[in-house]
Structures are given as structure tokens and as C-alpha cells.
Amino acid sequence: MKHIGIYVANYSIDGQWLQKNEEKIPGFESLQSGKGAVFSERVLKKFIEEDRRRDFSELIGAGKRSLRTFSSGEKRKALLDYLLKQNPDYIILDSLFDNLDAQSVENLKTRLQEISKEALIIQVFRRKEDLLPFIERVVFIENKEISKVCPVEEFTANPVSEEKPAGINNIPEAPGAFRNIPKILLKLENVCVNYDGRPILANINWEVKKGQFWKLTGPNGSGKTTILSMIYGDNPKAYGENVLLFGSKKGSGESVWEIKKKIGYFSPSLTELFSRRNTALEMLISGLVDSVGLYQKPTDKQLVLARSWLKTLNLEHREKQVFTKLPLLEQRLLLIARAMIKHPPLLILDEPTTALDDESALKIVRLTNLIAAESETAVIFVSHRKEKGLDPQFAYELCPAENGSKGRVL
Ligand SMILES: Nc1ncnc2c1ncn2[C@@H]1O[C@H](COP(=O)(O)OP(=O)(O)OP(=O)(O)O)[C@@H](O)[C@H]1O
Numbered sequence: 001m002k003h004i005g006i007y008v009a010n011y012s013i014d015g016q017w018l019q020k021n022e023e024k025i026p027g028f029e030s031l032q033s034g035k036g037a038v039f040s041e042r043v044l045k046k047f048i049e050e051d052r053r054r055d056f057s058e059l060i061g062a063g064k065r066s067l068r069t070f071s072s073g074e075k076r077k078a079l080l081d082y083l084l085k086q087n088p089d090y091i092i093l094d095s096l097f098d099n100l101d102a103q104s105v106e107n108l109k110t111r112l113q114e115i116s117k118e119a120l121i122i123q124v125f126r127r128k129e130d131l132l133p134f135i136e137r138v139v140f141i142e143n144k145e146i147s148k149v150c151p152v153e154e155f156t157a158n159p160v161s162e163e164k165p166a167g168i169n170n171i172p173e174a175p176g177a178f179r180n181i182p183k184i185l186l187k188l189e190n191v192c193v194n195y196d197g198r199p200i201l202a203n204i205n206w207e208v209k210k211g212q213f214w215k216l217t218g219p220n221g222s223g224k225t226t227i228l229s230m231i232y233g234d235n236p237k238a239y240g241e242n243v244l245l246f247g248s249k250k251g252s253g254e255s256v257w258e259i260k261k262k263i264g265y266f267s268p269s270l271t272e273l274f275s276r277r278n279t280a281l282e283m284l285i286s287g288l289v290d291s292v293g294l295y296q297k298p299t300d301k302q303l304v305l306a307r308s309w310l311k312t313l314n315l316e317h318r319e320k321q322v323f324t325k326l327p328l329l330e331q332r333l334l335l336i337a338r339a340m341i342k343h344p345p346l347l348i349l350d351e352p353t354t355a356l357d358d359e360s361a362l363k364i365v366r367l368t369n370l371i372a373a374e375s376e377t378a379v380i381f382v383s384h385r386k387e388k389g390l391d392p393q394f395a396y397e398l399c400p401a402e403n404g405s406k407g408r409v410l
Pocket residue numbers: 065069070071072073074099195196200218219220221222223224225226227
């Protein structure tokens with residue numbers, strides 16, 4: 001069996017695409033006869049949707065807690081387990097390692113090595129480091145077409161260039177200043193969280209000060225999203241705990257809405273919230289008025305500022321184009337810029353490089369580094385990957401333990 005790698009850039013290939021192109025991919029013919037399984041974000045979303053509608057998911061079976069409460073990595077592992085239990089003749093793995101911690105990636109590589117003796121593996125991947133060691137042929141896809149098929153040795157000998165200029169320029173200045181922002185923006189003091197009696201966070205102490213650049217890290221299920229939801233979201237677990245935001249205890253001073261005005265936030269799932277026909281320029285301006293999409297006529301000043309952000313991102317040619325039609329990387333850059341356009345005191349970027357290829361990830365990293373270096377905004381960057389070139393000053397790591405994760409500054 002010759003296992004296949006499919007190296008794609010910033011878009012998804014789906015079952016339809018594969019069917020249309022199967023004859024062009026050597027070794028893929030077996031798809032027609034055997035039993036297949038597909039691991040992808042899209043498939044996972046269908047299971048999550050089923051769980052929402054029926055309060056039950058085949059992925060985990062009856063009597064267990066809802067799939068929706070699983071962490072991102074836990075959901076992906078549950079899907080893979082479910083698919084492998086069906087003993088497929090071939091399995092398509094699309095961006096399998098996104099959202100997974102380093103140890104899980106290593107464990108999965110070993111497990112898949114075993115499975116590759118019985119089943120054909122077709123790995124769709126965007127990051128070079130993800131290539132499974134038993135893949136023998138690599139198919140390159142550019143502009144949705146197969147541009148080349150080569151032996152894996154040729155792929156690894158001629159790595160895809162990561163050194164191209166990143167094409168992101170200096171960031172525009174702040175449109176105004178936020179008043180009465182204390183030096184310590186965020187303070188978690190002995191914060192403990194349990195879900196259904198299961199300890200998740202144990203005595204977390206963490207301080208983020210003005211202008212600092214942090215990476216937040218920790219294995220799947222260690223509690224990163226839980227911490228972020230206590231800061232940015234309205235997770236009720238924050239109330240009663242010592243979570244201080246901009247000087248006031250969460251739940252006692254400002255409303256969640258007021259707090260959100262001071263925090264720029266980006267997570268890949270945000271991209272799906274925007275279904276209106278706003279242009280790239282309008283999307284940037286919406287960050288100045290704290291709305292999802294733009295509903296009012298922008299002022300000249302707002303237009304000038306948004307245009308200078310387009311220049312920073314090298315996306316001036318996209319000004320009038322509909323945001324939702326743009327390539328994934330460009331949507332992400334625009335949404336990060338939207339979150340940053342006001343120069344909020346705190347910017348949270350939650351796994352912003354998920355599902356991107358190497359070159360695109362470098363652009364996100366460059367933009368993040370520039371934001372941290374050229375503004376007074378404090379940045380919290382969440383990622384499982386060691387992102388090449390990312391330059392945080394500090395890292396806060398969650399280390400799971402029986403009584404809940406402990407935190408430490410690295
Ligand atoms: N509403 C909930 N009910 C029960 N358990 C929950 C709930 N929300 C989260 N959990 C559990 O709490 C733990 C921490 O979840 P969280 O999403 O914060 O982890 P994470 O560090 O962000 O993980 P990942 O890297 O996989 O995204 C997980 O084991 C998760 O299953």
C-alpha cells in the first residue's frame with residue numbers, strides 16, 4: 001500500500017473534490033471499492049450539530065456527557081477513535097493534528113503507523129511538520145488543481161519555502177487612548193474551576209500587565225479555553241473567583257459588554273459568524289464600533305484608519321470585495337486587524353493559525369509580533385504548535401494533575 005499525502009494551501013478539499021480527482025491520484029483507485037472514513041472539521045461539525053439537536057452523539061455513545069462540552073482536542077480525538085473503530089479500508093485524514101498537543105501528536109503518529117499496515121492512509125496536510133513518516137507519495141494542490149505528484153523524498157528534499165517575505169507592514173497608530181487602564185490588566189488569584197465535580201483548574205495565579213506578550217499553552221483539556229472564557233466570555237465559573245479585569249473583580253464592576261470593549265478577540269470560529277455581505281473595509285471598521293458587521297455609514301476618519309490597516313496587511317486590492325468570499329488567510333488577517341484596530345488594552349488570539357499552511361502561519365506570526373512590538377496592547381496567543389518566529393516575552397503553561405491543572409510561568 002502506498003500511502004498518500006495531499007499538500008494543500010488555504011482551502012479545504014472535500015469528498016466531492018476527491019471523487020472528481022481520484023483518477024489523477026495514483027493509488028487512489030481503491031477508494032471506489034473499499035469502505036472509507038473521513039476525518040475532517042466538517043465531519044466533526046456534523047456530529048456536534050447532531051449532539052445539539054438530539055442531545056446525543058454516536059461519537060461518544062449514550063450516558064456520557066455532551067460532546068459539546070469536550071475541549072477542541074478531545075472532540076478531535078473522539079472522532080478519530082470512532083472512525084478507526086469502523087476498521088475502514090482507507091481513511092482520509094484532513095489536518096489531523098490541528099488543535100492537538102505535542103504528546104497526542106506523537107501518540108497518534110505511532111498508532112497510525114500500525115493502522116497503515118492494514119488501511120490506506122490519505123493525509124491531507126497544510127503544515128510540513130505534520131507529514132506522517134510512512135507517506136510515500138505527495139500530491140501538490142494549487143488553485144484547487146493537482147499541480148504535481150512526487151515521491152515523498154522529493155517533497156522532503158525540496159521543502160516548501162518558508163522564507164518568502166511575509167508581506168505584512170508596520171501597524172497603524174491607535175485612534176484614541178483608553179482611559180483609566182491600570183498597569184495590571186488581568187489577575188487570576190487562586191482560581192479553581194470544577195465541572196460536575198471534576199477539578200479542571202487548581203489555584204491558578206496569573207498576572208498580565210500592560211503591553212506584555214504572552215503565549216498560553218498546555219495539553220488538550222488542561223483548561224486554556226476555560227480561562228479565556230472567564231476573561232472574555234460570560235463563563236459563570238468566573239463569578240465568585242478572584243478574576244480581576246482592568247482593576248475590578250469580574251461580576252462586581254463593569255458588565256461583560258463593557259469589559260469586551262477593552263478586549264480584542266480572535267478565534268478561527270469567529271470567521272463563521274460573518275454571513276452578511278460586508279466588504280473587507282467594512283469588516284475592519286466594524287471593530288471600531290464593536291459590532292459584528294457594519295450597520296452604519298462610516299466617518300472619513302474611520303475610512304482612513306481602515307485603509308491604513310489594509311495597507312499594513314497588503315490587502316488594499318481587497319477593499320471593496322465581500323469578506324466571506326476572501327481566502328481563509330485574508331479573512332483571518334482582517335479579523336485580527338478588526339480586533340486590534342482600536343488598540344485595545346488586551347488582545348486574545350486563540351489558535352489563530354489552525355488550518356493554515358506554513359507560509360500563511362508565518363504571516364499571522366509576523367502580524368502578531370508587530371502588534372506586540374509596536375503597540376501598548378498586551379497580547380495572549382494560544383497555540384499548541386511551536387510557531388516558527390513567534391516572539392512572546394512569557395509563556396503561561398497549564399499542567400494537568402488529578403486535582404486540576406496547575407499553572408506555571410515558563
Ligand atoms: N461545560 C462543561 N462541562 C463539563 N466539562 C467541561 C465543560 N467545559 C469544559 N469541560 C472540560 O474541562 C476540561 C478543560 O477544557 P478546555 O476546553 O478549557 O481545555 P483546553 O485546554 O482549551 O483544551 P484544548 O487544547 O483541547 O482546546 C476538558 O476536559 C473539558 O472536557
